[in-house]
Amino acid sequence: MARRKIIAGNWKMNKTPSETTALINELKPLVANDEVDVVFCVPAIDIILAIEAAKGSNIQIGAENMYYEENGAYTGEIAPNMLTDVGVKYVIIGHSERREYFAETDETVNKKVLKAFEHGITPIICCGETLTQREQGIAIDFIRTQIKIAFQNVSAENAANAVIAYEPIWAIGTGKTATTAQAEEVCKAIRECIKEVYGSDVAEKIRIQYGGSVNAGNAAELFAEADIDGGLVGGASLKPDFGKIVNYK
Numbered sequence: 575m576a577r578r579k580i581i582a583g584n585w586k587m588n589k590t591p592s593e594t595t596a597l598i599n600e601l602k603p604l605v606a607n608d609e610v611d612v613v614f615c616v617p618a619i620d621i622i623l624a625i626e627a628a629k630g631s632n633i634q635i636g637a638e639n640m641y642y643e644e645n646g647a648y649t650g651e652i653a654p655n656m657l658t659d660v661g662v663k664y665v666i667i668g669h670s671e672r673r674e675y676f677a678e679t680d681e682t683v684n685k686k687v688l689k690a691f692e693h694g695i696t697p698i699i700c701c702g703e704t705l706t707q708r709e710q711g712i713a714i715d716f717i718r719t720q721i722k723i724a725f726q727n728v729s730a731e732n733a734a735n736a737v738i739a740y741e742p743i744w745a746i747g748t749g750k751t752a753t754t755a756q757a758e759e760v761c762k763a764i765r766e767c768i769k770e771v772y773g774s775d776v777a778e779k780i781r782i783q784y785g786g787s788v789n790a791g792n793a794a795e796l797f798a799e800a801d802i803d804g805g806l807v808g809g810a811s812l813k814p815d816f817g818k819i820v821n822y823k
């Protein structure tokens with residue numbers, strides 16, 4: 575079964591609201607491609623303007639984070655219904671930068687994933703090993719644990735619609751991409767793990783992205799792999815290069 579590719583940009587902590595409209599207007603014609611899902615995950619304060627600017631294009635807007643409670647005394651957090659209220663369809667959950675700098679754990683990732691589905695938002699669930707873990711040969715074991723905890727109590731129907739982003743931490747923002755074989759090996763292992771939990775139907779449907787120094791030069795080779803269904807792109811998503819990544823064929 576052919577899975578539709580999903581190519582998402584993660585703007586991280588870049589671009590002010592005034593820069594947002596200009597960047598989306600610049601990229602809009604470059605990312606026009608009806609054969610893939612194109613998502614821009616932008617800072618919370620940019621979301622409303624991004625949605626406005628993306629109107630009439632194939633770009634869907636996502637958030638970079640979300641809290642797992644409905645509302646209340648959680649200063650500084652964004653609730654799921656604040657995102658759906660303005661038309662957000664995707665949310666990145668458990669990016670390694672959030673795990674490292676903002677104390678996110680596999681357990682909070684799981685709570686956020688469940689909450690996102692409850693609100694009809696598709697989570698882009700991030701996983702990935704450190705360089706030490708890779709060198710010690712425990713990368714796949716580590717990622718299997720991340721995945722199993724992230725999906726606890728997630729129904730098969732929801733799991734089939736989830737997106738997983740495999741992002742080796744040592745490849746993020748370093749210019750050091752995993753080789754195509756390394757990326758495919760782990761994405762395949764993730765699909766195998768999903769198959770063990772949910773069966774082959776869900777495993778065949780779920781989309782698995784690769785992220786970590788994806789650029790216009792390596793996207794085509796990565797996305798041609800059997801288990802890589804697109805990319806989560808950081809630095810290169812802020813430039814016209816993103817158009818080349820989306821139109822990688």
Ligand SMILES: O=C(CO)COP(=O)(O)O
Nearest residue numbers: 584746747786787808809
């Ligand atoms: O973390 C990433 C996307 O979420 C990858 O970032 P870079 O593409 O800048 O390496």
